[in-house]
Amino acid sequence: MKRKYFFLLIFLALILPGAGHTQDVKAIDSLTVEFWPDYDRASVLVLLTGTLPVNTKLPASVTLPFPETAQLNAVARIDDTDGIMKNDIFYSHAPGEIIFITPDLRFRLEYYFPYAANNNQRTFDFTWLADLSVKRFQLKVQQPASAISLTTVPPTKNMLRGEDGLTYYAFPVQSVSAGQSFSVNVAYTMTTAKLSVESLAPANTNVQEPGLPSTLKADEGINWPIVAVVMAGIILVIVFVWLTITRRASFNRQITHDAKAKKKSPANFCRKCGKPAAKADRFCSNCGSSLEGRA
Incomplete structure (x- = not known):
């Protein structure tokens, strides 16, 4: 989708110089x-x-x-x-x-x-x-x-x-x-x-x-070349704003996803084998080591 609008921007950049030239x-x-x-x-x-x-x-x-x-x-x-x-x-x-x-x-x-x-x-x-x-x-x-x-x-x-x-x-x-x-x-x-x-x-x-x-x-009077430039400029601005908002929203979604993933990640793990452990566990379910003093 972004590639589609990228080519649209290139197209507008090409036609703008000639649209208002007399x-x-x-x-x-x-x-x-x-x-x-x-x-x-x-x-x-x-x-x-x-x-x-x-x-x-x-x-x-x-x-x-x-x-x-x-x-x-x-x-x-x-x-x-x-x-x-x-x-x-x-x-x-x-x-x-x-x-x-x-x-x-x-x-x-x-x-x-x-x-x-x-x-x-x-x-x-x-x-x-x-x-x-x-x-x-x-x-x-x-x-x-x-x-x-x-x-x-x-x-x-x-x-x-x-x-x-x-x-x-x-x-x-x-x-x-x-x-x-x-x-x-x-x-x-x-x-x-x-x-x-x-x-x-x-x-x-x-x-x-x-x-x-x-x-x-x-x-x-209606100066059609100038009208063409104005309309093309408006379209260019709209596309630019839309791409900026879309990119910002995508970035915010990525940050939220990373935060949730970090929040859901276990806070404790076995210091011997590295197996994640629940907060209430006293011994590692994988190697049986004591979880006292765990991280």
Whole structure:
């Protein structure tokens, strides 16, 4: 029985180091950053859709830059089985960065940040600077439905019409090293204050809508790797305590048995032949010697 629990302890010792380990991502395979100004709110909706390298050990911890003036909209994983965004992952954010743990290679981060407005003129700046490298990095800007004369710095001539009928400005795909910054300035003129979502046809179901607001925050999300460590630790403690109690009880039983055996042992014996004798005996029943002065 003890051998059985000994092997259980070895098994737990082996799985504990890996149960709570999450790989800190140092590189992203692809990342697309889209800007949707005046889409469903009078601000800029930013959508970051990324894919981790195929050799990434999951679950993985991802740290991305997060503007201090930004308002979080969604943190989600993109399920590899059905391609659906699911905002059931653990995350926490502090000024300047956001950290989340994903069990899938693909993820989505969404937030809003304000633009500068001067009458009908709108302008905003964005700078990418992170402690991780991106193999394929691309920026895209959605022109608001009510906007004209959209310009970008640096400029891009790659314009395309999306399935939603809106115009998109796409920058060339490039690699970005860790610590390398990339900045863009966007300016446009609004003809009316009408938001883009109000101009989209309801029947157009192919439009990729932004995700639902995230509900799992750092203080209420479930971090399954940590849960696994805690549960394994509890099991380990229970087994250790059980083995300690069992060993102590066995030791106490042995002491009691020895004490009883000693108590039952004859206190007198024949000094000549060593035969045990009762207290009332005067002569040895084995050799007949007198038991006077016996031990």
